[in-house]
Amino acid sequence: MSMTELSETAVLAVPVERVWQVVSATNRYAEWVDGVFEVTDHHGEAEVGRTYAERNRTIGPLSTRSTWTVREIEPLTTRIDTGEGFAPLHEMTNVFRFRPVAVDGVEGAGTEMTYAVRYRVGLGPLGAVIDKVTQPGLRKAFQQSMRNLEDLIVAEGQ
């Protein structure tokens, strides 16, 4: 089965430096990533090659345990991780991209964030059905996560 890629973009009314700071904290994903119940293991500020683990929402009250490996860091711009534990979704790759933008005419006061995942669906035809059902929820979760991230940074007082 071919790879699926989902991508959502939003403008956060907070500077990219603060966004980068929070996104880089591997202990804090449960605070803003929709669907992460808890971070069960982490290594502090993200480092390439190191891992962190989560308990994630799947369907309804069900949860799964996932492990992520940090693959690529380009400060203030890009963060790429790969994850395991989301069967029937395989070869999961999570990509965050950031770009400073103007908000209310103030240059650099905001951040354009792109939240994307790539994965391959297993289980043959059944997997395709599951994927089709899952996609709208994932897109909604990405948007909610970015909203949560903005709220968190605003609440911290920047």
Place this chain on the structure above:
Amino acid sequence: MPRAARVDVAIVGAGLAGLTAARALVAAGRSVVVLEARDRVGGRTLNHDLGDGQVVEAGGQFVGPTQNHILGLAAELDVKTFPAYTEGEAVYVRGGRAKRYAGDVPPDPTALADVAVTMARIDRLARRIPLGAPWQARNAARLDAVTFDSWIRDTTVSAAGVDLVNIFFGSAYGGTAADASALFSLHYVAGMGDEDHPGSIARGIGVEGGAQQDRFVGGSQGVSLAMAEQLGDRVVLDAPVRAIDQNGRTVKLRTDAGVWQAGHAIVAVPPPLAGKISWSPLLPAPQAALFDRMPMGNLMKCEAVYDEPFWREDGLSGQATFRSPDSAICSMFDNTPPSGGPGVLMGFLGGRAWRALAHRPPRERRAAVLRTFARAVGREALRPRDYFEQDWSSEEWTRGGPTSVLAPGVLTALGAWRDRPFGLVHWAGAEHADYWNGYMDGAVRSGRDAAAAVIDVLEGTER
């Protein structure tokens, strides 16, 4: 040293209990000194300056019906009360969903039956607890062998009853029902009344008609400040008592500010701190063991200040309860001063949430609190003009709050030692009260009781 004059009674601690005791003793013609470790009076009452002459409390603040001792004292001192803000709808947040509601009953139909059964059971059994000797209650041993959490879960279908109690205990205990013995908790509820009105959990939880009904104009610390003003230089600040020696005739108190000798002493500090004083002779072993087993809860008050109480325009009272084990805040109140501005939201961060967040960087904790507020009153809550916290566990001279919580086994084994005088030393403080234990009213009652006991002894000696 110049102030080493002998006094009739030395009092340790210038909180509500100690100052009340001092005032009563002075009124009875006795000489007193009040030795306070901090550079201020008031103990667990503490005003926070909002500017423009306005304050809001960072410590104990609410009073209500049957708390006649603190209310009477405040009236004597001309400290007035005003009603806590209750106009508009409250908000009930369960998981991520917020529901507005009017009245006292949260909109959670699946929980109502269990909550009603739990509250009725608590009240029914609390009435059978002898207030002055809970260890003599029927089934005392059985009730003291389990946590309040276990006791509630044994006879309820869902977790709703425990959840409700935990929302309350998050602020009242700085903990949960799992931290406390069932007997201790029933005794605690039994004391939420007065000699004419049996205690009830509804009175403890409630705002109108309950323990959160009113606040003090000028802040609750004003009561202590007014007493300290009357007592004048009898109150000595920055004088932590390090050691207390007694020989049957006099008590010697060694402090960082010198040594005082007294005919009697009243120790009016939290029991765990009393146990840390160097005693000669040593405290009776069971009393020391009890004080060691009276740990204070873990509670932080978190308050956000806004230009206006914006939630009021939206028809909200600013009150919210959060039924979620991972919520930073268990309950929230509109803490705006009586003038109507600035707007202040106050939340209790206690017990499990305290353990999860107290060690986190302040900025992260602030975000957790404000996002919880925002669930109830909207995203405007994310941008306060000021934010402050008071973590009572990090206060050297309190070490927790709001009160001591006894685990299973302690009350039946050691409870009788709580108020027992040790030679010339008597005890006071909010934890040494049967009515409104842990509350301002309990502190005032205990101060009066301790003073009366010392006066009795003094008058008996003089006869």
